[in-house]
Amino acid sequence: MRSPKDFFAPLAVGAPEPLRQIPVPPSRMIHFFDPSNEKMAAKVPDIAKKVDVLLGNLEDAVRADRKEAARNGLVAIAKSTDFGKTQLWTRVNSLDSPWVLDDLITLVTEIGDKLDVIMVPKVEGAQDIHYVDRLLAQLEARAGLTKPLLVHAILETASGVANVEEIAGASPRMQGISLGPADLAASRRMKTTRVGGGHPGYLVRTDPTGEDLNEGRTTYQQDLWHYTVARMVDACAANGILPYYGPFGDIRDVVACEDQFRNAFLLGCVGAWSLHPVQIDIAKKVFSPSPEDVAWARRVIAEMGDGTGAVMIDGKMQDDASVKQCRVVAELADALAADDPELAAAYDAATKEAS
Numbered sequence: 001m002r003s004p005k006d007f008f009a010p011l012a013v014g015a016p017e018p019l020r021q022i023p024v025p026p027s028r029m030i031h032f033f034d035p036s037n038e039k040m041a042a043k044v045p046d047i048a049k050k051v052d053v054l055l056g057n058l059e060d061a062v063r064a065d066r067k068e069a070a071r072n073g074l075v076a077i078a079k080s081t082d083f084g085k086t087q088l089w090t091r092v093n094s095l096d097s098p099w100v101l102d103d104l105i106t107l108v109t110e111i112g113d114k115l116d117v118i119m120v121p122k123v124e125g126a127q128d129i130h131y132v133d134r135l136l137a138q139l140e141a142r143a144g145l146t147k148p149l150l151v152h153a154i155l156e157t158a159s160g161v162a163n164v165e166e167i168a169g170a171s172p173r174m175q176g177i178s179l180g181p182a183d184l185a186a187s188r189r190m191k192t193t194r195v196g197g198g199h200p201g202y203l204v205r206t207d208p209t210g211e212d213l214n215e216g217r218t219t220y221q222q223d224l225w226h227y228t229v230a231r232m233v234d235a236c237a238a239n240g241i242l243p244y245y246g247p248f249g250d251i252r253d254v255v256a257c258e259d260q261f262r263n264a265f266l267l268g269c270v271g272a273w274s275l276h277p278v279q280i281d282i283a284k285k286v287f288s289p290s291p292e293d294v295a296w297a298r299r300v301i302a303e304m305g306d307g308t309g310a311v312m313i314d315g316k317m318q319d320d321a322s323v324k325q326c327r328v329v330a331e332l333a334d335a336l337a338a339d340d341p342e343l344a345a346a347y348d349a350a351t352k353e354a355s
């Protein structure tokens with residue numbers, strides 16, 4: 001580990017100063033596209049207007065014989081598109097692959113000034129982040145970049161989960177972490193065959209009511225990802241970076257996708273991945289607090305005055321800790337509403353009605 005005194009020093013002569021705080025623009029959905037797929041790429045300028053983050057994917061889901069086309073396609077799209085306030089991210093190939101070195105060299109050199117975040121898959125421990133950290137500093141210096149690139153890790157190996165706290169704190173570049181449920185399931189030898197979401201066999205059952213063990217026993221499906229998401233949220237919050245739920249592979253099941261996203265939102269995640277255009281609005285809805293919750297939060301904040309002491313509102317006790325939770329919701333709502341007049345109007349209307 002670097003000493004705390006050196007933590008914010010650039011790792012190469014001429015590289016930009018690392019940031020002390022990561023920026024937190026809205027990132028409710030990270031929208032994946034394959035830059036080698038002409039049909040998808042053609043949709044990018046329109047999709048960019050609707051999403052918080054657009055991500056050019058170079059790793060899994062891009063065929064081996066399309067890796068170079070995807071890399072070059074992303075360079076061409078980044079150079080020719082005005083993304084406005086939408087962030088541009090990429091997911092490079094894994095660190096043991098034959099493609100990642102060229103991914104990083106090409107992208108930082110050609111479009112380093114357009115990219116915000118580089119997502120690194122299959123991160124096993126702090127050593128993977130340290131490798132990327134130094135290489136990015138060298139490439140940034142050579143490209144003459146003035147803004148440091150940030151790094152996002154995917155949690156998709158058993159070692160990665162075991163080391164999640166050290167990954168989250170490995171570098172000032174660390175922007176966030178996403179759950180990668182498909183690779184993680186394989187790494188752990190889980191017996192699921194899905195990309196995220198639940199499984200009907202993972203359940204608890206109420207006790208027997210009589211002699212017949214099959215009679216009258218209700219079962220409840222459990223969340224396979226609760227433990228990992230909760231650990232990831234704690235590791236991120238403790239290190240001042242952002243946690244995200246990852247992909248939900250059953251594109252047709254928009255109902256369960258919304259449930260999975262909402263579980264992650266309630267546990268502390270700031271966003272999820274959209275793999276298909278139909279998932280963009282689901283993420284937007286789930287990761288923007290509801291107008292009713294915002295109205296309630298604003299009311300508690302107003303009635304709590306300086307934020308100390310205890311008051312009763314509609315039969316519920318409020319104190320220093322509940323007002324802090326309300327501030328989380330209200331501040332997120334204000335940040336999202338600043339760029340979204342429709343959301344701002346919905347929040348204000350609900351606030352007026354509740355007061």
Ligand SMILES: CC(C)(COP(=O)(O)OP(=O)(O)OC[C@H]1O[C@@H](n2cnc3c(N)ncnc32)[C@H](O)[C@@H]1OP(=O)(O)O)[C@@H](O)C(=O)NCCC(=O)NCCSC(=O)C[C@](C)(O)C(=O)O
Pocket residue numbers: 031032033034039040041043047057060061154156179180181182183184195246247251274275276277
């Ligand atoms: C699922 C697929 C094959 C269905 O693609 P499709 O063409 O069969 O679907 P469709 O419903 O027919 O598509 C309708 C239209 O939308 C377009 N379209 C469709 N998707 C997109 C998109 N994302 N962005 C922009 N446009 C899109 C598509 O090209 C088509 O255009 P058209 O009307 O002109 O014909 C397709 O949506 C897709 O390839 N999505 C991205 C998949 C991806 O990135 N996977 C990797 C992330 S998940 C992962 O890696 C796991 C993880 C974390 O690593 C771990 O858990 O381990």
Ligand SMILES: [Mg+2]
Pocket residue numbers: 060121156180182183
């Ligand atoms: Mg994966």
